[in-house]
Structure formats: C-alpha cells, structure tokens
Amino acid sequence: MKTKKRKILRLMRTKQLSFGEAAEKAGSSIGEAGLWAVRDKDFGHAVKVLMLVRQIDFILKWDDAVRSGRPLDALEENCVHLARQLAAQLEQQGLLE
Numbered sequence: 001m002k003t004k005k006r007k008i009l010r011l012m013r014t015k016q017l018s019f020g021e022a023a024e025k026a027g028s029s030i031g032e033a034g035l036w037a038v039r040d041k042d043f044g045h046a047v048k049v050l051m052l053v054r055q056i057d058f059i060l061k062w063d064d065a066v067r068s069g070r071p072l073d074a075l076e077e078n079c080v081h082l083a084r085q086l087a088a089q090l091e092q093q094g095l096l097e
C-alpha cells in the first residue's frame with residue numbers, strides 16, 4: 001500500500017495527473033485511494049498540496065494567455081473565466097493573496 005501511495009504522489013507531481021488518474025495508473029481504485037487520503041493524514045495533506053499546485057498552474061497558464069495580448073477564442077475565454085473563479089475561491093479560502 002505504501003508504494004502505491006508514493007506512486008500516486010509521484011504521478012501527480014511528475015506527470016501532472018489528477019488524483020483519480022494517478023490512482024488508476026498506480027493500480028488502485030479512486031475510492032480506495034480516497035480512503036487512504038482520509039485515513040492517512042500525511043498522504044491526504046500531500047494530495048491536497050499537489051491538487052492546489054495543479055490549480056495554481058491552471059490559473060497562471062490562463063493569466064499568461066491574457067497578458068500575452070493576443071486575441072482569445074471562445075474556449076480560451078471560458079478557461080480564463082474559470083481560472084478567475086478558481087482564483088477567487090482560493091483567495092476567499094486564504095490560499096492566495
């Protein structure tokens with residue numbers, strides 16, 4: 001079990017996979033990995049940190065797109081809108097300043 005947890009974290013960090021994708025690729029079900037995240041506080045905290053990093057990367061990517069000054073298509077505009085909503089939620093939770 002310990003090696004599966006490590007593999008999940010490594011896949012999330014190095015391959016930029018979501019928690020569910022990493023769990024499945026590590027040979028576990030999403031439910032089983034979720035249970036580990038609840039029962040093992042250190043594993044759960046590590047998962048949360050990696051998920052937060054992924055969200056911040058998403059925000060920064062679309063912030064860069066806006067700052068580039070190039071026209072954005074409708075899909076990109078939607079991603080920018082979602083990134084702004086996500087940033088507002090993280091700021092409200094005190095995770096961004």
